[in-house]
Amino acid sequence: MASSAFIPKADSQLAVKRGFMDRLNYLWRLLWRDRSGVIGLFMFSLVVLAAALAPFIARHDPLAQRLSDSRIPPAWDTGGVWDHPFGTDSLGRDMFSRTIFGARVSLTVGFFGVLIAAILGMVIGAIAGYFGGRIDALIMGPINLILSMPYLLFVVFIAAILGRSLLNVILIFGITDSPIFARVTRGEVLRIRESAYVESAVSAGARWGRIVFDHIVPNLIGPLITLATFEMSAMIFYEAGLGFLGLSVPPSVPSWGNMLAEGRKYLSSNPWLTTFPGLAIMFTSMGMNLAGDWLRDVLDPRLRRARK
Amino acid sequence: MSLILEVRDLITKFYTLDGVVNAVNGVSFSLEEGETLAIVGESGSGKSVSMMSLLGLIPSPPGRIEGGQALFHGAQGTQDLLKISTKELNEVRGGQIGFVFQDPQTSLNPILKIGDQISETIVRHLGMSQSQARNRTVELLGEVGIPDPQMRYSNYPFEFSGGMRQRVMIAIAVACNPQLVIADEPTTALDVTIQAQVVNLFKRLRDKLGLAIIWITHDLGVVAGLAERVLVYYGGRVVECAQVDDLYEYPAHPYTVGLLNALPRLDSRESRRLVSIEGTPPDLLTPLRHCPFAWRCTHAFKRCWQEIPPLYPVEASHMTACFYNLEKGVVRDE
């Protein structure tokens, strides 16, 4: 092109002065524009707090059974007492305490499950994307296989085989969910590897390690955080589902799924046994979905544009 | 020769998360019937935005046209393009003013046949039946140089090369015999050899149909063979406007001088280094109250930082927005 000698990009000027206050201001405007994201984060924080402070919030031991107190309705119903605000279950255990403690199980499964899935997936995906060729095909074959299978079915299958324990559930989710992390990581690594940006860095003599940390990792963070949020929300669902089928943690452990399974037996007579765990799941899931949506809007296009 | 388009003080802004981008800051110009006007400027200078504003093609949540008027003296009488209703604008778009976009790859609908994308505007504006429109489309395809037009009518965009796709875009733009065609960097995405062919195509169509053309480009070389008059854009403003030859021989604005100096010349006797202009284009987020080029101008003095220079006449139909008289080497006296 004739006059390409000095065509600078118009927005190169924008790389100017972005101090800390500017960034904070920017973040504030982002949050305000998408208030639902804030609501979601708020809801999620509530759940996390409840889980963390459970022993202090709950009035009773979630495992303590008092058959004489069984099936008391919630406090605002006739026959209810404020000592058991959400009522009690068939073994006299306090529903409020169980619901709060149930958050612990769900969040633990969600968090560690995603952690394992993400780490495993990232490593696999990065290897596949970085080396390409036959290694890529070899790795992505089984990955795509797992991704195209009816997930629920096989999770149930495996859970049925392995037996009920928290560790099993975490492992199952961690391993079965890693393919999606692997695929996303691989996609990003491939995209960046092919980009002219990295080519020039390589030709300028940058070492492999630098390339990974300066270029690949920042571009991965955005999509992965978003993915992690959604997958964690899904895991909480799945854990509850497994619990419902009697395949999650052992029956005495207060998990929302277990509580739902139990409550089902008394559905028409004592509906509160199912209402509260269900609402808890819904509340947590909503919060995470809202937060995840917001994160996706915020992190994805920004990071991509900034690090071209 | 009568005027076909008069634009006065066009202002377009974009309300983004980063702030308000002042993309077009008071652009004025006129265009005569059958005239070919080139608009030259770098990326971000507002050239595309100003033309798209005329036809209401700016995406309206972030973008807003905030001022000015654009009088179009068309076959239907005179209308202010910025103020008429969408319904009326739809009569003008495609029917009286055609637009050729920059990237033929993405500007054609990938799942519709090429011929269909041309004939739909014919049906819309010329009121022909489907089969009549089809015949005319086949003719058009031949006109723009697509071989075997009968068969090609039913092809999809992915079956065409870049150059051919751009010819299709041109066919779409001229299908309804418009009075004006605005071409936004139509050759930028094409190979150099194809560029020349496309420019020739435009010339042929212009002569045959009596088209007025506004040709947006950042490449002064392409302009030379086609345009009669040139507008130079900088920072969302017109900083110089002149006949083509005058611009090349007697550029009156320091930016234009810089542009010309940056062009490699095959015909220069001495070897000469390519001179680039120091600095970067203005950040359009801050509204400027001084000459947008002041930072990079080697002749800038106090006044340049205090007011926005209006367009001053240099000689017949040659204007420049600069307080400095380049030719004489002194500050301009009013």
Add this chain to the structure above:
Amino acid sequence: MLRYFVSKLMLSILLLIGVLTLAFFMLRVTGDPVSLMLPREASPAQIATFREAMGFNRPLGVQFWDFLTRATVGDFGNSLHYDSPALPLVLGRLPATVELAAVGLLMAVIVGIPLGLAGGLNPGSVLDSIGRFLGLLGQSIPNFWLALILILVFAVQLRWFPAFGRDEPKSVILPAFVLGLAVSSQILRMTRSTVLEVRGEDYIRTARSKGLHPRTIYLKHVLRNVAIPLVSVIGVQFGYMLGGSIYIETIYAWPGMGQLLQQAIGWRDFPLVQALAVFTSVVVLALNLVTDLAYALLDPRIRYGK
């Protein structure tokens, strides 16, 4: 396009082999498949007879090959609980699950697509907010919980629908609704985001520059480009429903494959579980293949391309 289809077919077959392999090894993940299937109190003699009868004492390779070859002709052994061939039992349950999934999909599409379109065409409007909220709800409500609540309200208290079984035509409504809800929110989001994406494309700007009537632009240019990926999504969601109906069928006592799975797990009838897992996967894979085919037919780039 033929090449496209053939390559997808080959891929599906490969995937199927993968599924069979997985199903085979899952039973042996704890080491001894016999311990899974017999109660803990079984005597060593019982264990030995069982092992021999099921062929678990043969070398692993032989077992695997046998399993594969038999699976291709549909022989998955006998269900332990029913003591009759496993696959026909599964097949018998197929119509019920398909009915459930089909009605659920219909409901999901009727709700999801219009709301998604409205949201994509008028982002930020009231209708869009309603749609997005419904989408959020659909995604966040655990379907097994909703199923219970709906039974409580509509079957027990209002008595509009039966709470269990497949006896009347309207029995399908409640379970299909629950199954379809999560799917409808996916469809809604997908439609909405696709519409927004397409509207921002350059070729829509070209269409506007032609002065076409807005309705022409929407119907001819926007919707057609939206429809293609949407078909893909709908196909995938249908597969998801076919494979994920276990909770709904369990709660509503709907006599489909999902219910059978839950029962089989309870009985520790793993040959039956295996047959169910493989067959469901086959159905889902077949569905994906059909969806790919539909996509290829609709998108001229694939249909006429190389």
